[in-house]
Amino acid sequence: MELRRFETINDYNVFNNNETLHPLVSVVDISKASPRQASNMYFGFYTIFLKQVNCGDLRYGRHTYDYQEGTLVFIAPGQLITVENKGETYQPKGTALIFHPDLIHGTSLGRHMQDYTFFGYQSNEALHVSERERKIVLDCFSKIEYELDHAIDKHSKKLIVDNIELFLNYCVRFYERQFITRDNVHTGILEGFENLLNDYFQTDKAQRLGLPSVAWCASELNLSPNYFGDLVKKETGQSAQDYIQAKVIEVAKEKIFGPNKTVNEIAYELGFKYPQHFSRFFKDRVGQSPNKYRMLHDN
Template identity: 65%
Template sequence: MEDVFYFNSIKEYNDFNNHETLHPLVSVVHLDKANPRKLRRLRYGFYTVFLKQIYCGDLRYGLSNYDYEGGTLIFLAPNQVIGENKNEYYQPQGIALIFHPDLITGTSLGKNIGDYHFFSYAVNEALHLSDQERKIVEDCFSKIGYELQHTVDKHSKHLIISNIELFLNYCIRFYDRQFITRENVNKGILERFEGLLNNYFSSDKSQNIGLPSVSGCADELHLSTNYFGDLIKKETGLSAQEYIQSKVINVAKERIFDADKSISEIAYGLGFKYPQHFTRLFKQKTGITPIEFRRLN
């Protein structure tokens, strides 16, 4: 048995779930019509959104397990892998919205699809919906489904894509709400991030490895890079990269007071490959060079 079961086309996924193909590039699939199946690792060649309405078992994404409860949205970008291979059978439940990248090519949604960062979130960073939010999601799905059932005319593609875009924009709002309602959890992550940076610069990691990266910090905190970046932005108003740079500058200011070290030594100690890059960043953030800062203080 192959390690990953791959769905290349919308029709393949529809057939797998006993669902009629009404459009070659988009579908709203009611998964309760599918046959019971074994747990498998799955990969999709298109954008996939699952609305899970009831408990349907554990799925595996990377190394993270997550229980899908009612009112949870899971987003997958093309070619992401989800699930795990087991001999257990389960009955799929919920609704899947699937759309091929070719559907949105050349449209405003196609140009801006990268702005919807949640397609790169890990499954344990899924969106949990209130009853009212779930109704809005179901209404968007219903409108897309209506257009798929409607006789194709010159308005069909525009209306389908517009409703997908509307749905995704609602999801941005709902994620903003989730960041707020999980404020205590988020603050804990922010504190761990700050502690991570403190430990990084108090050790020899910066000198041996270089400057801390956003992806490296996200990995240490067991978060996807995009979710981590969005969370830090919501909590601090700074991007994760800006937050790291701010920390670098604060540490640099402390070290500049050590007159026994040259600016180049300080730069290398912070993880810069070239001292001029440190000088450029320092002046960009403070308005003066490290040497001028040392003289003034």
């Protein structure tokens, strides 16, 4: 399958038959593009697709998402995606907001870009917007387009970046709404997370693999680490890492009162490479060393 690399904003504009009005940002009318077939695409800039019709299966990471009307997909610089359409030619439609990292250097958005964790989500974790939300998205895009059509002046960059930031903040709100409306699905994920950790410590996985990481748990649950972390935070009020560490402490306390277990043996069974690391970890979270905790609570 052909690989298309888009290093600059102009590269993508030309591909979609759009004019380049600014070298670092563009609102792209994808319906102007010529009919195309499946391809791999590499993006050297931030890309947000607002898809309005079914136009191929988008794949990045291990998952495919057959995106329909009113779906936003976020792609970070350096990501490779695949559009699969079973060998058929299709006419792409929709709108894309693309902007180069150089545009936001030194701005408030540039300093907080890492907070928009949905750029690390997988395609099957896309944002599904309502018709009302879609209108807000298009209004944000329209304001950016207005500035691009306007003669560039000293206000242009700030207004463009401010409107991108406004759009992304709306997306944070929309994702929070999506977490709530998909609560039944997410409840199953949290149960899966708990079962995954229980299995991890009830078998020899911890001894073989070490302490479970957030990325490993997310992968086992077929989620991206960012989406998984945001979901756990939203549902439990604590980070996925804190959730895992709380489970480690829970299991450690059970093992401390098990028959004939030394602290060193418990440390290795839990996946700690060095017993002293376990002792420090336990004391930091419980307030007592494992031995003192055993002595004070052993009946």
